[in-house]
Amino acid sequence: MNKQLKAIPKFASESQERAYWESHDSTEHLDWSKAKRVSLPNLKPTTKTISLRLPQHLLDSIKIAANSRDVPYQSLIKVWLQEKLHSH
Template sequence: MNKQAKVIPEFANESLERAYWESHDSTAHLDWTKAKKVTFPNLKPTTKTISLRLPQHLLDAIKTAANARDVPYQSLIKVWLQEKVHSH
């Protein structure tokens, strides 16, 4: 960026800040060519609740396997699904 970057103003609240950025270009305030990629490793991925009907004997077997591993059965189901999806 060749010209001097504009100072980002102070905002009294989030609503005023949102209105400002809806009508102003951030490139006047920031040199995006110097931006660095970051990761947020401790963020949990968004999850979606689903309903899944299983035969009782299958659910019992999953709960037994989870109990043997000392983990919640729903967590074990997620691990097994993840492993299966990524093995293909």
């Protein structure tokens, strides 16, 4: 049984489109059973610069650990944070 799908309206702005989709069900416009998974291999995650104050001795220890692994210390911090996040 094929359901009659509504046309997706034209929007004057992104905020107008956002407001529309917040109050409407996309299944009125799209047949999600025909959707296909896509891969975006070149998509890079958005990063945000933060300021983190660390005691000097802690930062020195992190830099030593990073140097022994031959990786930048910021990268090592990110790996450790990610590992800790996934272990909980």
